[in-house]
Amino acid sequence: MNKKMIFATLGKITVSEAGLMLLPLLVSLIYGEWTVALSFLAAIALALVVGFSLYFSCRTKNKLIFAKEGFIIVAGAWLIMSAIGAIPFVLSGDIPSYIDAFFETVSGFTTTGASALTDVESLSRGALFWRSFTHWVGGMGVLVFIMALLPSFSDRSIHIMRAEMPGPIVGKIVPRARQTARILYVIYFVMTVAEVILLLFGDMPLFDSVVHAFGTAGTGGFGIKSDSIASYSPYLQWVITVFMFLFGVNFNIYYLMLLKKFKSVFKSGELWAYVGIAAVATVAICINILPTFNNFWDALRASAFQVSSIITTTGFSTVDFDVWPTFSKVILAALMFTGACAGSTGGGFKVTRLVILFKSIKQELKRMIHPRSVRAIKFEGKVVDQTTLNGVGIYLGIYMMCLVAVIIAISFEPFDFETSFSAALSCFNNIGPGFSAVGPMASYAEYTGFSKIILSFAMLFGRLEIYPLLIALTPSTWTKK
Amino acid sequence: MKIIIIGCGKIGRSAIEALTYEGHDVLVIDNDPIVLNETTDMFDVMGVCGNAVDCDTLTEAVVKDADIVVAVTASDEMNMLACHLSRSLGAKHAIARIRNPEYNDQSLGFLRQQLNLSMSLNPERLIAEEISNILQLPSAVKIERFSRRSIEMIEIVLPAGSGLDGLNLIKAREKYRANYLICTVQRNNQVFIPDGRFELRAGDRIGLVAEHNEILKLLKMLGLLKKSAKSVMILGGGKPSYYLAKKLVALGVSVKIIEKRPEVCEFLASEIPEAVIIQGDGATQELLLEEGIGNMDAFVSLTGMDEENILLSIFASMQNVPKVVAKINRDELLTMAEKLGVETIISPSVISSNVIVRYARALENSKGSNVETLYKLMDGKAEALEFKVIEGSKTIGIPLKNIVLKPDILIAGINRGRKTIIPSGNDMILAGDKVVIIAAEHRLHDIDDILK
Numbered sequence: 001m002n003k004k005m006i007f008a009t010l011g012k013i014t015v016s017e018a019g020l021m022l023l024p025l026l027v028s029l030i031y032g033e034w035t036v037a038l039s040f041l042a043a044i045a046l047a048l049v050v051g052f053s054l055y056f057s058c059r060t061k062n063k064l065i066f067a068k069e070g071f072i073i074v075a076g077a078w079l080i081m082s083a084i085g086a087i088p089f090v091l092s093g094d095i096p097s098y099i100d101a102f103f104e105t106v107s108g109f110t111t112t113g114a115s116a117l118t119d120v121e122s123l124s125r126g127a128l129f130w131r132s133f134t135h136w137v138g139g140m141g142v143l144v145f146i147m148a149l150l151p152s153f154s155d156r157s158i159h160i161m162r163a164e165m166p167g168p169i170v171g172k173i174v175p176r177a178r179q180t181a182r183i184l185y186v187i188y189f190v191m192t193v194a195e196v197i198l199l200l201f202g203d204m205p206l207f208d209s210v211v212h213a214f215g216t217a218g219t220g221g222f223g224i225k226s227d228s229i230a231s232y233s234p235y236l237q238w239v240i241t242v243f244m245f246l247f248g249v250n251f252n253i254y255y256l257m258l259l260k261k262f263k264s265v266f267k268s269g270e271l272w273a274y275v276g277i278a279a280v281a282t283v284a285i286c287i288n289i290l291p292t293f294n295n296f297w298d299a300l301r302a303s304a305f306q307v308s309s310i311i312t313t314t315g316f317s318t319v320d321f322d323v324w325p326t327f328s329k330v331i332l333a334a335l336m337f338t339g340a341c342a343g344s345t346g347g348g349f350k351v352t353r354l355v356i357l358f359k360s361i362k363q364e365l366k367r368m369i370h371p372r373s374v375r376a377i378k379f380e381g382k383v384v385d386q387t388t389l390n391g392v393g394i395y396l397g398i399y400m401m402c403l404v405a406v407i408i409a410i411s412f413e414p415f416d417f418e419t420s421f422s423a424a425l426s427c428f429n430n431i432g433p434g435f436s437a438v439g440p441m442a443s444y445a446e447y448t449g450f451s452k453i454i455l456s457f458a459m460l461f462g463r464l465e466i467y468p469l470l471i472a473l474t475p476s477t478w479t480k481k
Numbered sequence: 482m483k484i485i486i487i488g489c490g491k492i493g494r495s496a497i498e499a500l501t502y503e504g505h506d507v508l509v510i511d512n513d514p515i516v517l518n519e520t521t522d523m524f525d526v527m528g529v530c531g532n533a534v535d536c537d538t539l540t541e542a543v544v545k546d547a548d549i550v551v552a553v554t555a556s557d558e559m560n561m562l563a564c565h566l567s568r569s570l571g572a573k574h575a576i577a578r579i580r581n582p583e584y585n586d587q588s589l590g591f592l593r594q595q596l597n598l599s600m601s602l603n604p605e606r607l608i609a610e611e612i613s614n615i616l617q618l619p620s621a622v623k624i625e626r627f628s629r630r631s632i633e634m635i636e637i638v639l640p641a642g643s644g645l646d647g648l649n650l651i652k653a654r655e656k657y658r659a660n661y662l663i664c665t666v667q668r669n670n671q672v673f674i675p676d677g678r679f680e681l682r683a684g685d686r687i688g689l690v691a692e693h694n695e696i697l698k699l700l701k702m703l704g705l706l707k708k709s710a711k712s713v714m715i716l717g718g719g720k721p722s723y724y725l726a727k728k729l730v731a732l733g734v735s736v737k738i739i740e741k742r743p744e745v746c747e748f749l750a751s752e753i754p755e756a757v758i759i760q761g762d763g764a765t766q767e768l769l770l771e772e773g774i775g776n777m778d779a780f781v782s783l784t785g786m787d788e789e790n791i792l793l794s795i796f797a798s799m800q801n802v803p804k805v806v807a808k809i810n811r812d813e814l815l816t817m818a819e820k821l822g823v824e825t826i827i828s829p830s831v832i833s834s835n836v837i838v839r840y841a842r843a844l845e846n847s848k849g850s851n852v853e854t855l856y857k858l859m860d861g862k863a864e865a866l867e868f869k870v871i872e873g874s875k876t877i878g879i880p881l882k883n884i885v886l887k888p889d890i891l892i893a894g895i896n897r898g899r900k901t902i903i904p905s906g907n908d909m910i911l912a913g914d915k916v917v918i919i920a921a922e923h924r925l926h927d928i929d930d931i932l933k
Contacts, residue, residue, distance in 0.1 A: 067522075158522060175483075175506040175527040385514060 001478075004060040006073050011054030013077045016146045017084055018047035023133060024088070028126025036126035039091030047084050068477065070159025075472035077143055078460055082106045085134060094127040099449040106456040108134030109142065110463035111345060113221025113315035113432030116452060118445045120226055125207065131222045132214040138463070139218025139247070139345035140188050141165060148181035163468045167342025168353055168392055173255050187254045188345075192217040195243045202236040212316075216243045219346045221315030221432040228317045228440060234301060237318050241305045245278065248312030248340030250352075269380055274311075274341050274351045281335055282307045285328045292324075303328075310335045313347040315432025322439030329435060333422065336429050347430030347462055349399060356384060356392045398466055403428055406458045410451045423447075427455045428462040482841060485510065485547045485572070487533040487563050488554035489520040491810050492578065492604060495830035496551060497524050498812075499838045499861075503924060508542050533563040536570075545571030548844065551837055553578045553602070565596040574599040574844065576837065580606070580720055602836060604829035609724035612806055612827055616710040616729070616779050619804035620700050622686065622825050625856040627867045628915045631901045632894045634664070634690045634856070634865055637705060638824070641683040644703055651677040659699045660903045661691035664893045664919040665863050672862040674889045674921050688858055688865075690893040690917060692901050707803055710734060710778035714802075716763040716793060717784035718745045721808065721829075723752065725781065730755040737772060739763040764789055766796060779804040787814050794823045815860070831857065845926055852926070853915060863921040865893070868928040872912045875929050882906030885933045889921040892931070 021044050028036040085108070086101035095101040100116040107114045108131050137145055141164040147157055157177045172180040192213050199209035208224060215222050223229060229237055249271065256265050265271070285303040293299040302319050309316045310332050321332060339348015359377045367373060376383045406424040413420065415437050422434030423444070433440040444452065461469050471477055482505045486493050489511045497520065500507050507526040510533045511517040521528040531538030533552065544550060550567040552560035557579045564575035579585065579601045584592060593601055614624045621635035639645055645653055650663055665688035666673045666681065673679065681687065691699065700706040713729055715722045718740030726736045736756040740746050746760040761768045763784065774780060780797035782790040787809045794807040806825045809818055818826055839855035854867035870877065876884065881892060881904055894917035895902040895910060902908055910916055918931055925931060
């Protein structure tokens with residue numbers, strides 16, 4: 001294993017994080033928050049020291065990395081970014097406890113949006129901005145972001161990309177990994193700017209617009225108000241609904257649209273499944289909650305917003321869906337599992353996997369009736385090979401096991417079953433709010449430090465799709481076998 | 482540039498490595514998903530899985546935007562067809578590997594024209610040419626030729642006790658007076674572009690540029706001159722052996738080919754009646770001894786198995802054959818074979834990728850001074866390029882001693898009409914010259930790139 005290359009890359013990433021923190025520093029200077037600015041300055045200095053010392057002590061000519069190194073670099077990068085990203089919150093006094101700050105930062109980078117704070121509105125502007133900015137960076141991938149900016153790490157950066165990008169099949173859209181990363185980020189950036197402009201049209205203040213656009217783009221869900229989006233106008237809620245949904249779509253689709261290949265866009269099975277699931281869920285919930293609303297449009301807006309927010313794993317809310325009828329809550333819980341499309345900024349199990357899984361179940365049933373039948377499973381017009389099929393099945397298994405492990409680990413807390421279950425589900429799938437005591441209008445503040453660390457790791461596991469962290473934390477990875 | 486490589490075999494991969502290093506966007510087509518996955522894991526390229534003569538596959542690979550399509554699958558016909566289709570779909574240039582001797586006679590020109598090929602690539606023939614060059618001058622480990630063969634670059638290994646051992650280049654020039662220039666020195670896997678104070682040591686692999694006669698003069702003074710091979714034993718009767726034997730026979734060399742497959746032996750016997758064809762397993766030492774390996778001037782191992790080539794070359798060296806050449810297909814074995822003591826190694830994939838890279842680089846600067854020849858030296862750590870200088874270049878008319886070059890670049894030779902100049906400080910480059918440049922760690926596209 002090329003340990004030097006791993007640590008040198010982690011050093012580069014830490015230095016890049018110092019660069020990222022310049023933005024919140026600027027924001028706090030604009031708003032005249034001098035202590036906050038100082039704490040960002042201190043964190044930047046620390047990141048630079050740690051980053052450069054790692055980089056210069058481990059620089060190596062041997063740049064050869066394989067899948068294993070790719071996994072470890074990604075896992076290490078996310079841990080180190082979260083650990084350092086939490087420092088400004090503590091220093092500025094916005095979040096006095098380091099564990100809470102770590103939870104908040106992990107929640108930010110993993111685009112979960114679960115908060116350990118009871119009063120968000122008391123945070124400084126700099127801290128609020130940093131919290132949401134982590135969503136934006138984490139949404140498309142920290143390493144992919146750095147890859148897009150810095151000269152290429154290595155010819156084999158595909159290993160890093162594959163470990164960080166969600167979905168069962170990670171391919172490039174253009175030959176160069178770096179070029180691919182850039183195209184994705186340009187699409188991402190343009191869509192974010194579009195959303196900011198549309199929000200500004202609805203008279204949302206600039207700071208709020210930018211922060212909410214970050215939250216939407218990364219499918220994160222950190223807001224700046226205790227009641228999330230509820231106090232904004234219907235127009236603004238619709239804008240956010242639509243953009244949440246758009247950011248949950250596989251970004252390759254947008255690239256295909258740029259290339260004017262609309263035929264392939266329309267043939268995308270994943271896109272149709274995603275649209276279909278969202279539409280059915282919206283209609284079902286809308287009918288179910290209609291009696292509690294004054295008119296149809298309010299009910300539709302509420303259900304569309306919540307469905308879009310949950311399926312893309314964003315976690316914004318306009319109403320307290322915890323008080324909704326059980327049927328609606330169950331549908332929302334099911335959507336938490338589904339997640340968004342592969343190759344989007346959303347989390348969860350991913351619609352792609354669900355489609356492939358559904359097709360293999362169908363095939364298996366047919367095989368029961370016709371034991372000798374030979375069939376191929378096709379997805380997006382191509383035959384899915386056996387390795388991918390197995391991968392999807394095994395991912396489902398490991399996903400369930402991890403979920404159960406997290407539920408058990410946090411079940412020592414004095415909460416009811418619904419809370420523990422939904423907290424684990426929500427963190428693991430990078431959504432944010434759950435039900436009952438962790439519902440949309442509540443927070444994770446009541447949990448103990450131990451549970452917060454467990455949930456932080458659940459978020460990281462969920463965002464990186466389990467394997468990178470699992471491999472990095474397995475002792476046999478580090479022994480010379 | 483956007484380049485599409487069809488086929489991820491050894492030659493394909495070698496080309497992919499060289500072209501991505503050059504900074505091109507490379508897309509690879511192969512019909513085996515496993516091989517394709519391996520390739521996209523190793524290199525920063527995009528893969529498309531499918532049959533390359535299927536229009537859907539070519540459309541998916543966006544062939545219409547490709548600057549060059551290189552087809553190097555195992556099948557000549559597939560390569561030709563894939564290139565032809567790509568050209569019809571809008572690819573700007575197409576290079577096909579065509580190695581069957583039957584296509585490589587008079588019909589090649591016709592095929593190229595009819596199929597709209599920009600170039601055909603025949604690695605077997607290329608290595609045959611290279612080996613035959615080396616057999617003409619066995620003292621060299623490697624020979625590269627520039628413009629109309631007037632300038633040559635040869636690589637030799639300095640033996641212990643050589644007159645050059647311990648001399649710096651200025652003194653070497655005083656001691657051995659001939660018109661040559663030492664351009665590269667490889668020592669312990671490091672490549673140097675030496676200046677006058679650089680001291681040579683035994684064991685160094687040095688590259689020098691000179692006219693053919695001057696090279697002979699120098700080698701004679703150094704006591705390194707070996708006579709050109711008059712009798713050659715070739716192991717293996719495949720396509721490269723066929724091309725090589727044809728060439729050698731034409732030069733009046735006596736050739737003996739050892740081949741196992743009877744039908745191949747019959748084919749060779751009918752095609753090259755001047756050569757002696759022995760049917761038998763070349764891996765048996767008894768047979769080699771019986772056929773007089775000890776009396777041969779040269780032994781060339783060209784079987785399809787790299788390991789066999791390496792081991793039998795070592796055996797031949799033990800039998801005191803003066804010149805031993807081994808063909809090695811797999812790039813990763815090259816350094817190991819060198820370590821094991823195989824002096825001259827010929828790699829079809831390296832030669833082919835040189836040709837492809839040269840083609841790509843020449844396309845890149847259609848306006849400036851074109852790259853006419855390109856050789857990768859010393860395992861690709863340095864390269865020798867030949868530029869045709871056209872009017873308007875910033876290098877024209879300045880005495881070389883006043884030109885400020887980038888580090889690790891050397892002007893090694895100038896060809897002016899029929900005259901060859903091994904340049905000194907007072908010479909200058911003129912329009913119409915062909916200039917040979919040696920460069921390490923640079924990628925030159927234009928003659929002006931050498932200036933600081």
